[in-house]
Amino acid sequence: MYRDMTCGEPRQTDAGKVVTLSGWVHRRRDHGGLTFIDLRDYSGLMQVVFNEDSAREAHALAGDLRSEWVVKVKGTVQERRAGADNPDLPTGTVELIASDLTILNRSETPPFEVEDELNIADETRLRYRFVDLRRPRMYKNLKLRHDVIQAARTYMVGENFLEIETPILLKSTPEGARDYVVPSRVHPGEFYALPQSPQQLKQLLMVSGVDRYFQFAHCFRDEDLRADRQPEHTQIDLEMSFVEQEDVLQILEGLYTAMVKEVRPELEVPTPFPRMTYAEAIERYATDKPDVRFGMEVCRLTDIVAQSGFGVFEGVAKSGGAIRAIVAPGCADYTRRQTDELIEFVKSSGAQGLIPMHISADVSSVDEMTLEDVRSPIRNHVSLDVLRAVANEAGAGPGDLILIIAGTESVVNVAISNLRGEMGRRLELADPNTFNFLFVVDFPLFEWDDDRNGWAAMHHVFSSPRPEDADLLDSDPGAVLGQLYDLVLNGVELGSGSIRIVDREIQEKVFQLIGHSPEQVEERFGQLLRAFQYGAPPHGGMGLGLDRIVMLLAGEENIREVIAFPKTQAAVDPLFEAPGAITDEQLKELSIRVVDSGG
RNA sequence: GGCCCCGUGGUGUAGCGGUCCAACACGCCGCCCUGUCAAGGCGGAGAUCGGCAGUUCGAAUCUGCUCGGGGUCGCCA
Structure with a gap:
C-alpha cells in the first residue's frame, strides 16, 4: 500500500x-x-x-x-x-x-528544478520532458487538455455524434501538404501515407449512413514547423449529414461555448459568434483570421496616393499593388528607434518597408494641420492635401501615428495584418479574458496558383460552391464563393470546414478547373467518387485544431506547451532522438536502400 | 529555401580585445543547526565560453563557415 x-x-x-x-x-x-x-x-x-x-x-x-x-x-x-x-x-x-x-x-540530480518560473531552453526541457512535465504548470496544461477533450466528447455525444476511429495507415493523395509515408513490407516498393486529415474517410462514413461522426483525429503533415504548427496535431474532426452550413455553425458554436464554459467559466464569450465574410475580413483586417477584440482596422490608401508625387506609392499603384495603413492611436511620439523597430518587424513579414506618419498632438484637428505638424518621410514629397486625405481616410487624428505599407496586395496584407497584431500587443488593446469567436464565411472556392499557373482549391476539392455561384464556375472561377467557413478565435485559425459537393456535374467541373486529369482523379479520389455513386447524402463538416484551442485556453503562446511530447522546429524529438536510423535488416525487409542524399 | 535572434559550470545569466586558466544567483557536495516552507550559517567542487578555421603579440569577446535551439516569410488542399 x-x-x-x-x-x-x-x-x-x-x-x-x-x-x-x-x-x-x-x-x-x-x-x-x-x-x-x-x-x-x-x-x-x-x-x-x-x-x-x-x-x-x-x-x-x-x-x-x-x-x-x-x-x-x-x-x-x-x-x-x-x-x-x-x-x-x-x-x-x-x-x-x-x-x-x-x-x-533515488534520483540523479535533476537537470533543472521542478518549478514553474524557470526559463529553460526548449531542447533541454524536451530532452528531460519527464521532469519538465512534473512542473505544476505543465500538469495543469495536460489536465486542461484532458478536460477540453472530455467537454467536447460530452457535447458531441449529446448531439448524437458517433465517435469513430479511422486508419492511420492509408494512402498518399499527393496534394496539399507533404505526406509522411510508411513503407510496406508485404508490398515491396509501396507505401502507406499517414492522413493529413481523415477527410475522405469521414465523407465515406456519411455515405455509410453514420449521419453524424466525430473523432479526435491525429493528422500528419510534413511541413515546416511554427509556434502553432507541429508535424502531427490533433483535430476535433466532425461531419454531419443532411445539413446546411448554418446547421454546422450552430453545432460549432455550441461545442466551443461548452468547452470554454467547462474549463474557463470566467471567460467572456460573446454569442452568437459573429459571421464575417472573407471579403470583409480582408478589407477590414487584411487577413482571413482577424483578432476582433480590438479595432485598428486596416484602411486602403491606394487611390489617394496613386498620384501623390511620392515615387514608391505611384509605382506600386501603377503596377496594381496596394497601399494600406493602420493607425496606432496616441503613438505620434514614437521615436525613430521605435519606428525603426516596426520597420524591421514588417520586413520580417516580407514587406519592403514601412512608412510612418506622425501627426502632432499639438494641432486641434487634421483640417488645421500644417506641414510642420507632420513627421514622415513622405512629408516633403506630397502635398498637404494628400497628407490630410491620408489622415482622414485612415481615421487618424492629432497625436496618432499612421503606419503605411506599400507593395503587392498579398505581401501588404500579410505585413499589415501582422503589424496590426504586433501593435495590438504593444498597446495591450486585446483583453486576454475575452474570447471573441468569429466565423469567417463565403471563402472563394479557388485561389490562383502562380507556380502551377492555374486554379487551386482554397480548402479542398470537395467543398461546394454556393448554389447561387454555380454558374460562375464556367464564366469566372475566381469569383465563385464556397460554402466554406473558418472558425477564428482572437486572431488564431481554429479550423476550416465546408458543405461538400455531392452533385456529380459540379464535382467534375471543379476537377476540370483545378486541372486534374481523369486519371489523377481516379487515383486520388476514386474510392470516394465511387461511393458517391451509391447514394450520398448532402453533408458537411469541419476539422478543428485541438492543440490551438487548448493553447489559447491555457494562455500559452506555443502549442508545444499543451502537447505531452512535441517536437523541435527541426521536427526532432530530443528525448527519443527521433527520427533515427533503422537496422540493415529492417531496411532489407522493407526493400529499401538508402541513397546518400549528397548533403 | 530566405531573413532575424540566441548558444559561457547542472540551470539561468554577467563579461563583449589583455586586469578572465571567467563573475553572480540557483542547484550540487561536506559540516553545523528542533519550526522551516525560495530555511539559515560556514566551507568546497564544478565551465578551456557549441564546433572548426581565421584576424591579432593576445580571442569568451572580432571575422568566416558549421552545428544546435527559437521566431518568422515562403510552405502548411
Missing part, C-alpha cells in the same frame, strides 16, 4: 488521522534534529516533518533524501502550530508528522 491520500489533499479536517503518502521529494529543509520535506505529486505539496526525538530512524533516513527521490511516508496529520501556517499552500494549515519513511527510488 502506497498511499491513503494524495499529497495535495490533507486538510484540517484530517487532523489526527494516521495516513501514508507517496510522492517526490520537492525540497528538503534540514534543521539538524528536525527535517522538513515538501512531498509532491500531481495534486500538490504536503509538508512532512521528521523529528529526531519522536522518530529517530525515519529522521536519520530523511537526512539522505535528495530532490526528486521517490518516497513513501507514514505519519499523523497534524494541525500546524500557531503562526506556522503557509498560506501559499492549500495544505498549508497541516503537516504530516512522519513515523516511517521508505525510499522507493
Whole structure:
C-alpha cells in the first residue's frame, strides 16, 4: 500500500488521522534534529516533518533524501502550530508528522528544478520532458487538455455524434501538404501515407449512413514547423449529414461555448459568434483570421496616393499593388528607434518597408494641420492635401501615428495584418479574458496558383460552391464563393470546414478547373467518387485544431506547451532522438536502400 | 529555401580585445543547526565560453563557415 491520500489533499479536517503518502521529494529543509520535506505529486505539496526525538530512524533516513527521490511516508496529520501556517499552500494549515519513511527510488540530480518560473531552453526541457512535465504548470496544461477533450466528447455525444476511429495507415493523395509515408513490407516498393486529415474517410462514413461522426483525429503533415504548427496535431474532426452550413455553425458554436464554459467559466464569450465574410475580413483586417477584440482596422490608401508625387506609392499603384495603413492611436511620439523597430518587424513579414506618419498632438484637428505638424518621410514629397486625405481616410487624428505599407496586395496584407497584431500587443488593446469567436464565411472556392499557373482549391476539392455561384464556375472561377467557413478565435485559425459537393456535374467541373486529369482523379479520389455513386447524402463538416484551442485556453503562446511530447522546429524529438536510423535488416525487409542524399 | 535572434559550470545569466586558466544567483557536495516552507550559517567542487578555421603579440569577446535551439516569410488542399 502506497498511499491513503494524495499529497495535495490533507486538510484540517484530517487532523489526527494516521495516513501514508507517496510522492517526490520537492525540497528538503534540514534543521539538524528536525527535517522538513515538501512531498509532491500531481495534486500538490504536503509538508512532512521528521523529528529526531519522536522518530529517530525515519529522521536519520530523511537526512539522505535528495530532490526528486521517490518516497513513501507514514505519519499523523497534524494541525500546524500557531503562526506556522503557509498560506501559499492549500495544505498549508497541516503537516504530516512522519513515523516511517521508505525510499522507493533515488534520483540523479535533476537537470533543472521542478518549478514553474524557470526559463529553460526548449531542447533541454524536451530532452528531460519527464521532469519538465512534473512542473505544476505543465500538469495543469495536460489536465486542461484532458478536460477540453472530455467537454467536447460530452457535447458531441449529446448531439448524437458517433465517435469513430479511422486508419492511420492509408494512402498518399499527393496534394496539399507533404505526406509522411510508411513503407510496406508485404508490398515491396509501396507505401502507406499517414492522413493529413481523415477527410475522405469521414465523407465515406456519411455515405455509410453514420449521419453524424466525430473523432479526435491525429493528422500528419510534413511541413515546416511554427509556434502553432507541429508535424502531427490533433483535430476535433466532425461531419454531419443532411445539413446546411448554418446547421454546422450552430453545432460549432455550441461545442466551443461548452468547452470554454467547462474549463474557463470566467471567460467572456460573446454569442452568437459573429459571421464575417472573407471579403470583409480582408478589407477590414487584411487577413482571413482577424483578432476582433480590438479595432485598428486596416484602411486602403491606394487611390489617394496613386498620384501623390511620392515615387514608391505611384509605382506600386501603377503596377496594381496596394497601399494600406493602420493607425496606432496616441503613438505620434514614437521615436525613430521605435519606428525603426516596426520597420524591421514588417520586413520580417516580407514587406519592403514601412512608412510612418506622425501627426502632432499639438494641432486641434487634421483640417488645421500644417506641414510642420507632420513627421514622415513622405512629408516633403506630397502635398498637404494628400497628407490630410491620408489622415482622414485612415481615421487618424492629432497625436496618432499612421503606419503605411506599400507593395503587392498579398505581401501588404500579410505585413499589415501582422503589424496590426504586433501593435495590438504593444498597446495591450486585446483583453486576454475575452474570447471573441468569429466565423469567417463565403471563402472563394479557388485561389490562383502562380507556380502551377492555374486554379487551386482554397480548402479542398470537395467543398461546394454556393448554389447561387454555380454558374460562375464556367464564366469566372475566381469569383465563385464556397460554402466554406473558418472558425477564428482572437486572431488564431481554429479550423476550416465546408458543405461538400455531392452533385456529380459540379464535382467534375471543379476537377476540370483545378486541372486534374481523369486519371489523377481516379487515383486520388476514386474510392470516394465511387461511393458517391451509391447514394450520398448532402453533408458537411469541419476539422478543428485541438492543440490551438487548448493553447489559447491555457494562455500559452506555443502549442508545444499543451502537447505531452512535441517536437523541435527541426521536427526532432530530443528525448527519443527521433527520427533515427533503422537496422540493415529492417531496411532489407522493407526493400529499401538508402541513397546518400549528397548533403 | 530566405531573413532575424540566441548558444559561457547542472540551470539561468554577467563579461563583449589583455586586469578572465571567467563573475553572480540557483542547484550540487561536506559540516553545523528542533519550526522551516525560495530555511539559515560556514566551507568546497564544478565551465578551456557549441564546433572548426581565421584576424591579432593576445580571442569568451572580432571575422568566416558549421552545428544546435527559437521566431518568422515562403510552405502548411
